Amino acid sequence: MPTLLHVDSSMRHEGSRSRALSAHFAEAWQQANPDGTVIYRDLAADPIPHLDLTAFSANFVADDDRTPPQREARKLTETLANELLRADEIVIGIPLYNFGPPERAGTTANPGYATHSANSASTTSASSTPSSPWHARSHK
Numbered sequence: 001m002p003t004l005l006h007v008d009s010s011m012r013h014e015g016s017r018s019r020a021l022s023a024h025f026a027e028a029w030q031q032a033n034p035d036g037t038v039i040y041r042d043l044a045a046d047p048i049p050h051l052d053l054t055a056f057s058a059n060f061v062a063d064d065d066r067t068p069p070q071r072e073a074r075k076l077t078e079t080l081a082n083e084l085l086r087a088d089e090i091v092i093g094i095p096l097y098n099f100g101p102p103e104r105a106g107t108t109a110n111p112g113y114a115t116h117s118a119n120s121a122s123t124t125s126a127s128s129t130p131s132s133p134w135h136a137r138s139h140k
């Protein structure tokens with residue numbers, strides 16, 4: 001069963017063009033995939049915190065040894081990672097704010113959703129706990 005991940009990021013809910021466009025795509029997709037599942041995430045209504053050391057370091061600690069904040073952060077990382085991994089197709093409504101996407105959507109310079117989700121590059125094998133997060137991040 002195909003899955004679409006539909007993400008919106010405009011601060012506007014009324015009159016948003018990017019939301020209208022992504023909704024248009026999602027509707028057409030649902031018609032073409034009547035048995036498909038749509039996962040919806042609204043980054044304005046439900047903002048994702050920036051990736052911080054708590055969330056990042058949680059990847060390298062065994063579950064039992066995580067602090068409560070690490071556990072909480074890790075839960076979010078896994079949720080976002082699973083949404084991405086489940087998706088066969090992704091549509092993201094992104095307005096342009098000051099020559100870039102909204103911070104909540106994320107870029108290299110302005111980490112948000114993208115960076116937090118990418119935090120999970122190592123999370124699908126969550127049980128492994130590399131000795132150093134900094135070395136573990138260099139993928140070869």
Ligand SMILES: Cc1cc2nc3c(=O)[nH]c(=O)nc-3n(C[C@H](O)[C@H](O)[C@H](O)COP(=O)(O)O)c2cc1C
Nearest residue numbers: 010011012015016017018019095096097098099100
């Ligand atoms: C704070 C702010 C900054 C913006 N910066 C740009 C910009 O740099 N370039 C541009 O073409 N449009 C810019 N716009 C216009 C928006 O991209 C445009 O209104 C868009 O439709 C907003 O998305 P939405 O309709 O989904 O809310 C900006 C709008 C706002 C509110």
